[in-house]
Amino acid sequence: MELLIPGLILVALMVWASTRIKRSAAGAFKAEHVEGDGFALDKPDGFLNKHFDNSEYLFDAYSKDYGTGLAENVRAATAIVFSSDESINEAASLEQSRLEKSDRSERFELGGNHCIIVTGQLVRDGHLFNVSEKLLECGGRTIVLKIEALSDAREELSRKVEQLLLSFSPR
Numbered sequence: 001m002e003l004l005i006p007g008l009i010l011v012a013l014m015v016w017a018s019t020r021i022k023r024s025a026a027g028a029f030k031a032e033h034v035e036g037d038g039f040a041l042d043k044p045d046g047f048l049n050k051h052f053d054n055s056e057y058l059f060d061a062y063s064k065d066y067g068t069g070l071a072e073n074v075r076a077a078t079a080i081v082f083s084s085d086e087s088i089n090e091a092a093s094l095e096q097s098r099l100e101k102s103d104r105s106e107r108f109e110l111g112g113n114h115c116i117i118v119t120g121q122l123v124r125d126g127h128l129f130n131v132s133e134k135l136l137e138c139g140g141r142t143i144v145l146k147i148e149a150l151s152d153a154r155e156e157l158s159r160k161v162e163q164l165l166l167s168f169s170p171r
Helices: 004-028 088-098 155-167
Strands: 033-037 039-043 047-049 059-063 077-084 101-110 115-124 126-138 141-150
Touching: 033 047, 039 059, 039 088, 039 126, 088 101, 088 115, 088 126, 088 141, 126 155, 141 155
Parallel strands: none
Antiparallel strands: 033 039, 047 059, 059 077, 077 141, 101 115, 115 126, 126 141
């Protein structure tokens, strides 16, 4: 009997801690506005920003979802932002050359800055990825958002990838 009360208190504390941890983990995958070194973007719900890790990238995120079938151990989507020393045209050519099949390349102005969007496909580890890259020319340097999503990803993930791509802008 004398162990029952401390045991119940211990169980109650464990339940409370578990609930707090689950809420905190779920909150990490919520949508948020991210501002980095020269860029801003809206991270959609279902992506985790690895900003606490020591990453070589300005922004590094991955989807909560995984692929299906043979790709069940592969994240459904990843997104990175990095800075390039090349001009925007050189960086776009380099990124396009890395793709096995480049679908399109669009050039336009965004907030007075040059912008190029490149889309295509890439095969890595036997899996086909749809790749979308948005290159911004900001203050004499090129900032690149690169999103890779499994080609057989659900429609909902495709919308989130598009949202992420469209929200990427100079700051």
